[in-house]
Amino acid sequence: MLIRQISVFLENRNGQFAGIARLLGENNINLRCFTVSESNDFGLARILVDNDDIDRTYNLLKSKSYGVSINNVVYLESGNVPGSMVKAMDKLSEAGIAIEYMYAYAESESSISHIIIRAADNEELADQLISGI
Numbered sequence: 001m002l003i004r005q006i007s008v009f010l011e012n013r014n015g016q017f018a019g020i021a022r023l024l025g026e027n028n029i030n031l032r033c034f035t036v037s038e039s040n041d042f043g044l045a046r047i048l049v050d051n052d053d054i055d056r057t058y059n060l061l062k063s064k065s066y067g068v069s070i071n072n073v074v075y076l077e078s079g080n081v082p083g084s085m086v087k088a089m090d091k092l093s094e095a096g097i098a099i100e101y102m103y104a105y106a107e108s109e110s111s112i113s114h115i116i117i118r119a120a121d122n123e124e125l126a127d128q129l130i131s132g133i
Helices: 016-026 049-062 085-094 122-130
Strands: 002-011 030-039 042-050 066-078 099-105 112-119
Touching: 002 016, 002 049, 002 112, 002 122, 016 030, 016 049, 030 099, 042 049, 042 099, 049 112, 066 099, 085 122, 112 122
Parallel strands: none
Antiparallel strands: 002 042, 002 066, 030 042, 066 112, 099 112
């Protein structure tokens, strides 16, 4: 299924993500999931919040002069057991779907892993997932 993700460009210096976390917390916005990557010059935070909070989060970050965008990603649930992603990844590879990035999270007690995937063609990826991956 397609979902919306917020991406925030950050200066590559100490405390930048802490500022975002503080701002969202002070505004009662829960960070459901996030990943932060960096290069020599900048960082990039990818954030999932509750669907009802996406536009509010975007506007709040924008009002504080963050470089922010909203983009579509694909959400996939998989078993939380060793090897559960193999079938999905093999099917996507066979279908020629290029994955730009992905990240996942799971609680140790849960039987479900939550996977976020950004592909060159998210609609095709979502169609492949719906058709039986």
